[in-house]
Amino acid sequence: MNHPSLLAFVLARLRDGLVVLFLVTLVIFVLGHVIGDPAVVMAPVDASEQEIARLRRQLGLDRPFREQFVGYFVSLARGDFGQSLWQDRPALTVVLEALPATVVLTLVGLVLAGLGGSLLGVLAGARPESPLDRSANFLSVAALSVPNFWLGLLLIVIFSVQLGVLPTSGFANWQSLILPAGALGAIHGARIFQLVRSATFEEMTKPYALVARSKGLPERLILWKHILRNIAVTMLTTIGWEYVRMMGGAAFAIEVVFAWPGIGQLMIHAASRQDFPVLQAAVIVAGAFVIMTNALVDLLYRSLDARIRAA
């Protein structure tokens, strides 16, 4: 059995990541440049044909497609994502300015989702049909069944308007993080809960658990020592995947509802101003984030599960 070194593993993941990022960029470019005419979209609504033609020349849209794509890629490689049409600053700067707010929100949301979902999932899976299982299950199904933004509004109405304990929106202090992060935690925690719960339930009926039980090991020890170790990979996969889902859209909807100044809100504004460069930069940055998360999860697997190390 050969054991690839850690460095080789990381390098391989990095290479895969770059390939995926290239494909993401390709798709964005094709969407933006082939389907629909960016010049028409970017021009003011009452622009004349001549103005549109001039804009097309300025943006280099009159050049052959291959030339355009290579040009775009060369400037991307140089870190030049183009100029924001809306703010008249480099698009990447605009996106990177909004990134920290999104990172803070999604990380706190992920911690809440991961801790809450896993803990309740293990407890509920260990005691199926108990009151805890039933109520947690009900809540998670409820959280999964409503649209994200609606859940956000519901939290605002309950905690801000009715109870008056938390601000509705904004980015003023740590209190304003609670509702959006809580909403994200609930949405993603619900799915983590479902998967962890069923994984725990399944492990509980496996022969080794029965043997442990028949040996007279206390239930608590079986659960937190043996079972937890065996479902750790499932948990991690789920949590990693939920982060990807967050960065793929859920967090953006929540940002808009709570006026959280991150990438999601930026993209909404950029879209309403037809700011293509900023939209492209935002999607690529979010894509890079997702790829990095996946690589990180893979890396953690290795340390958790010897079987993967060998693969």
Add this chain to the structure above:
Amino acid sequence: MKTLRYFAIFSLGLLFLTGAAAKPSRPLIIAVSTEPSTLDGQAVIDRNSRVASGNIFESLLDRGANGQVITWLAESYKPVNDTTWRFRLRKNIKFHNGEPFNAEAAAFSVNRIVDKEYKTQRASYIENIKGAKAVDEFTVDVTTDGTNAVLPVQMTQLVMVPPKAAREKNFGVSPVGTGAYKFVRWDRGREITLAVNEGYWREKPAIKEFAVRIIPDPQTQIAALQTGEIDLVLDLLPEQAKLAPKFISVPATEFSYIQFNAHKKEMADPRVRIALNLAVDKETLAKTIYQNHARPMDAQHLAKGMLGYNPNLKPFPYDPKRARQLLKEAGYPDGFELVLHAPIGRYLKGEETSEVVAAQLKEVGVRVKLQLHEWNAYRKLGRIPGKEANAFDLKYGWNSNEWFDASRIVSHITCDGTSSKLCNKKVDELMDKAIQTLDQKARDKLYQEVWVILNKDPHAIYLLQQNLIYGLAKRVEWQPRLDDEVRVAAMRATE
């Protein structure tokens, strides 16, 4: 027992959080749904930007309480010949950065915005303006391309900028004007802060500081208003009005209508177009869909106080019987088929209104099919040039008359107008004559005459004058203007 302990911990936590709701006295906060692109008052026209820039910059002329043009940074003005208007400026006014406001600055401001290289959304506000020249220290001449009777209207929106600062590249992110408030800070994606201009040339405003906060979701805006986090929300939905601690509903300069393609065979006869006007129950539309935050317009895209408003015209009554009879007289006893086009998500309750109108037209025998379009596709539809009958049958839209002046609608009603599907030689003649008439009273009369013709030969089904609904915190006192400018200097806040 355990549950009780958890409950105790949880409620303690809640108590701790309650601190968030106790607010110390804070600046006035106005919510907008999108972030401005720049605060250069000459570059942008959208409302969300103007909430900030409209308080920083001022123009030579402005609008009074009833929407009439009044002098502002200029003391007086008059045309000196067919193509020149002379403005005498007020003295001892300084920009926020100390630059003096004088004829040189005023001429610079005009020449800056009319420069072809300068990118502005205010194109219609500079149409037919050639440039400006300082005559002496406090006198400036503005020259026009041909006779331009609406120059005073245009000058209410042409803001004055300081020559030195406006040449800097960062003028859009650190704007400098003569207005009641000066720019303090722009926290990207969050809010823009402004503070009172201590050296303001008019009465000092009551509110010392205010912020424009970006809250994209209208539901979140109203929630924040309810909790007292913010003080003013623009453009509430009719059903949201009652949720606000306080609301003010103002008749706006927006007129909704359904445009005819009068070049189409079935609608060529004016009797048919009058019949369609009679077939729509405008009162009920205003009452139900808009919950009385709108009223039937007086069969003209104008309201009382606007130049060209004809006080003798009234809304077409709701009279389906007479409508059916007129259709019969015009040779359509069994009606005909038409398509009504409307944009998605552009106009407040536009889709609902279009549906009701389609149903009401069906009642008199005109079988209308409603087609909804994405905004860009809808615009293209309206821009099919010439007199072809295939452009569209009926088109729902709003006409914004922020000029308070009938000349604003010229492109919708003249034979060659870019958005027009009606050709009436008499209308063309009167509109042409009016724009060349510098005597505003005479001009008013000419437009009144146009509207009489457009009632006999309608270019549209005249629907509603729409309201703007502002949501206010209890502590705020404000009477909104008839145009949609939000001037904080006119507000008061207790505590």
